[in-house]
Amino acid sequence: MGDNNNKNVKLPPGFRFYPTDEELLVHFLRRKASLLPCHPDVIPDLDLYPYDPWDLHAKALAEGNQWYYYSRRTQNRVTENGYWMPMGMEEAVIGGGGSNTKVIGMKKYFVFYLGDGVKTNWLMQEYRLSDSASTSAKSSSSSKTKSHPKPDRSKWVICRVYECDEDNDSGGGGGDGTELSCLDEVFLSLDDLEEISLPN
Numbered sequence: 001m002g003d004n005n006n007k008n009v010k011l012p013p014g015f016r017f018y019p020t021d022e023e024l025l026v027h028f029l030r031r032k033a034s035l036l037p038c039h040p041d042v043i044p045d046l047d048l049y050p051y052d053p054w055d056l057h058a059k060a061l062a063e064g065n066q067w068y069y070y071s072r073r074t075q076n077r078v079t080e081n082g083y084w085m086p087m088g089m090e091e092a093v094i095g096g097g098g099s100n101t102k103v104i105g106m107k108k109y110f111v112f113y114l115g116d117g118v119k120t121n122w123l124m125q126e127y128r129l130s131d132s133a134s135t136s137a138k139s140s141s142s143s144k145t146k147s148h149p150k151p152d153r154s155k156w157v158i159c160r161v162y163e164c165d166e167d168n169d170s171g172g173g174g175g176d177g178t179e180l181s182c183l184d185e186v187f188l189s190l191d192d193l194e195e196i197s198l199p200n
Helices: 022-031 131-144 183-189
Strands: 061-063 066-072 081-095 102-114 119-129 156-163
Touching: 022 066, 022 081, 022 102, 022 119, 022 156, 102 156
Parallel strands: none
Antiparallel strands: 061 066, 066 156, 081 102, 102 119, 119 156
């Protein structure tokens, strides 16, 4: 696993962190929102927006060319040298199996622009729980501790940041174990969404 100086975690040799969208939401973000411990506790809390994406090394969990961290959901996505611009609409993440399939969260893409408006190859996937999942997580934790209210953690997100290879602009996909959905590939293939006009 890459350098992760924020956590002193002993993991077995050969451990790789390549979670699916569902695993990020169910096994990590939902537990954090419910104030439950995560095992292994490898993803750090990080306020992303003071950091440019190339500054995440040794601050976020690194695996290959991807960095993972928890952050608070915010509208301010401005860093010292640029800003994160949303790409397209949120994509639903479906979880469960068989007849239990349901929307467990949402995923949104962002691309990093330098302050002068130059688009970079840095992309971010921001995952949040669906409204029903974050409400149930919040109510389950608050029902156990009526006398000691806990901070509202339903606004936490998990972020996956990576730099696209110019030869293979599929982002986190390719040979590193992460598969992209059809919508992911469409979003990543668009150079500028502002030039697209949708029918009325």
